[in-house]
């Protein structure tokens with residue numbers, strides 16, 4: 893029996909990005925913001941992933957159970973501070989563990 897670790901997969905919600913970019917496979921556990929930057933997508937930030945600015949907020953939908961890391965107390969504090977809606981995550985604090993769909997206002 894082999895135990896293969898499934899990669900994380902990022903899918904874009906907007907149809908134009910979805911068709912031009914396709915699904916982006918990333919190593920399981922990749923930080924969402926870093927994975928998007930590596931793929932050439934801009935992610936707003938003024939703290940470069942230090943968990944200070946909250947500008948990296950993105951709408952994230954898990955398309956399978958456990959596809960994103962759980963919300964830590966630290967991230968919960970950031971989300972509460974900006975009164976984020978339920979779909980939003982702080983992308984520099986979120987790990988990709990399976991298939992997720994992401995969206996930003998500025999893409």
Ligand code: FES
Pocket residue numbers: 936937938939940941942943944945946947948949982983984985
């Ligand atoms: S990049 Fe500043 S909080 Fe995520």
